[in-house]
Amino acid sequence: EVINIIPSQTKGEGTLLTLECLGIEYHTQQIHIAKPYYFEDSFTVAVSIGDIYNANAGSEQPQLTNHSLIWLEANGFGNGLPFFNANNHEFGLNEDTAYNRWMDLIEGAGAAVSAGGALKFFELSFDYVGQNSISMRLRPSGENASPITIKNAKVTNPKTVGEQEGELSNPTGTNLLAWGSPEHGSLPVDNSRYNSGIMTFVFRPIWITGTVYDVDARVKDVDTSLGTTAAKHYKANTAHTAGATFAGDIAKWDQIDMSDEFGDSIQYSPWTDEKNVVWRNNGCDTELTGIHWTYKKKPFKGKPLCHKCCDILKGIRTPNGMKV
Numbered sequence: 001e002v003i004n005i006i007p008s009q010t011k012g013e014g015t016l017l018t019l020e021c022l023g024i025e026y027h028t029q030q031i032h033i034a035k036p037y038y039f040e041d042s043f044t045v046a047v048s049i050g051d052i053y054n055a056n057a058g059s060e061q062p063q064l065t066n067h068s069l070i071w072l073e074a075n076g077f078g079n080g081l082p083f084f085n086a087n088n089h090e091f092g093l094n095e096d097t098a099y100n101r102w103m104d105l106i107e108g109a110g111a112a113v114s115a116g117g118a119l120k121f122f123e124l125s126f127d128y129v130g131q132n133s134i135s136m137r138l139r140p141s142g143e144n145a146s147p148i149t150i151k152n153a154k155v156t157n158p159k160t161v162g163e164q165e166g167e168l169s170n171p172t173g174t175n176l177l178a179w180g181s182p183e184h185g186s187l188p189v190d191n192s193r194y195n196s197g198i199m200t201f202v203f204r205p206i207w208i209t210g211t212v213y214d215v216d217a218r219v220k221d222v223d224t225s226l227g228t229t230a231a232k233h234y235k236a237n238t239a240h241t242a243g244a245t246f247a248g249d250i251a252k253w254d255q256i257d258m259s260d261e262f263g264d265s266i267q268y269s270p271w272t273d274e275k276n277v278v279w280r281n282n283g284c285d286t287e288l289t290g291i292h293w294t295y296k297k298k299p300f301k302g303k304p305l306c307h308k309c310c311d312i313l314k315g316i317r318t319p320n321g322m323k324v
Contacts, residue, residue, distance in 0.1 A: 001021060001022060001023075001024055001026075002019050002020070002021055003020050003021060003022050003026075004018075004019070004020035005017065005018075005019060005020075006018040006019075006020065023126070023128070024062045024128065024131070024134060025062075025099075025126040025134050027057065027061045027062055028053060028064070028097065028098045028099040028102075028134075029097045029098075029099045029100070030061070030097065031052075031053045031056050031057060031061075031097060031098050032095040032096060032097055032098075033049060033052050033053070033091065033095065033096065033097070033098055033101055034091065034092050034093075034094065034095040034096075035048070035052065035091055035092055036088075036089065036090055036091055036092030036093075037088065037089040037091060038088050039086045039087070039088065040086060040087070040088075040089065041081075041082065041083045041084065041085055041086050041087075042081035042082055042083075042085055042087075042105050042109065042118065043070075043079055043081040043082060043083050044083075045081075045089055045091075045101075045105060046067065046079050046081050046102060046105055046138060047067055047068045047079060049098050049101045049102060050064045050067035050068070050079075050098070050136065051067075051068075052098065053098040058203035058205070059203060059204070059205055059206050059220075060202060060203050061203070062131075062132050062133050062134045063132065063133050063134075064133075064134055064135075064136060065077075065129060065133055065134070065135050065136070066078055066079075066135045066136050067079050067136040067138075071137075071138065071139045071140075073139070076127070076137065077127060077135045077136065077137055078136065078137070078138070078139075079136060079138050080122060080138050080139040080140055081105060081109070081118070081122065081138060082109075082118045082120070084113070084118075085113045085117065085118050087113075089104075089105075091104075102124055102138065103124070105122075106121075106122045106123070106124060106138075109121060109122050120140055121140065121141040122138060122139065122140055122141060123138075123139060123140075123141050124136075124137070124138045125137045188270050190266060190267045190268065190269070190270055191268065191269065193262070193266050194262065194266050194267075194268040197258070197261060197262035197263075197266060198258070200261075201233065201258055201261060201262075204218055204219065204220045204233060205219060205220070206219065206220055206221065206222075206231070207219040207220070207221040207234075207242065207246050208242065209242050209243065209244055209245070210241065210242055211241070211242045212239075212240075212241050212242075213236045213239065213240060213241075213242060213252075214236065214239050215236055215237065215238065215239050216235055216236060217235070217236040218233065218234070218235050218236075218256070219233070219234055219236075219253075220232065220233045220234070221234065221246045223247075232255055233255065233256050233257065234253035234254060234255055234256060235253065235254050235256050236252060236253055236254075237252060237253065237254050238252045240252050
């Protein structure tokens with residue numbers, strides 16, 4: 001997935017658009033887990049972590065597969081952690097991501113069994129089954145069915161942070177120029193609130209038959225009869241239990257869009273708000289033709305003021321004696 005979109009412009013290279021991408025397994029670093037395990041082996045704990053990830057992943061996040069299967073080098077997927085090391089895992093003291101919990105198991109595996117290890121080293125990676133599915137490859141170190149050699153990247157045009165002009169980042173938000181400092185304040189929160197609304201809207205759960213929905217519950221549903229995969233979003237107007245089909249319950253839902261949820265109430269960019277007013281007041285024609293603005297045919301002749309301002313200021317002399 002594309003994580004950051006970074007535009008830049010230099011005299012030597014012109015305009016560039018840098019895309020920073022991550023594999024979809026980075027979603028395992030977005031789901032947090034807090035659960036203690038007592039007298040459990042490493043294999044069972046790793047399976048449980050994967051199950052919790054799947055239960056909490058959003059509808060647009062990939063599902064984890066093969067984490068409950070024993071690792072076989074011939075298959076190239078599965079969970080290779082041992083069954084024989086029953087220990088206590090204090091994962092309930094604080095929240096951490098699913099990926100970090102797996103890494104905790106792996107990092108301790110080299111220790112003695114009495115210390116929670118297995119006297120063996122492991123490594124973790126994932127295969128892409130599809131754009132919505134990842135397959136676990138948690139295996140003993142060195143057991144790679146298809147070894148991959150990663151070449152060193154050659155940096156040809158390094159840039160410092162101060163030279164970055166802007167950045168579109170997912171899911172942290174949009175950065176314009178630079179963040180503020182404790183001494184000088186910070187940027188308005190409008191961008192973050194707007195991006196938060198987009199993320200909430202996009203990752204909204206799909207309607208499920210048999211589910212109890214309260215008033216104002218929000219879901220999305222795809223009407224396959226229209227020949228499209230685009231989902232429409234709805235808000236419940238009546239508390240009910242979902243029937244066999246969404247079409248049968250359509251009267252209990254009101255269709256909504258982004259403008260209803262946050263688009264009309266949160267300003268995406270305070271810096272560009274009401275710029276049409278600035279455009280109209282910069283000395284060009286204030287009369288509208290349809291939805292466009294038209295310039296006066298005659299030049300300004302050194303008087304870049306709107307006509308209404310000229311009427312108000314008529315007769316006032318400037319300090320150098322020039323009459324407006």
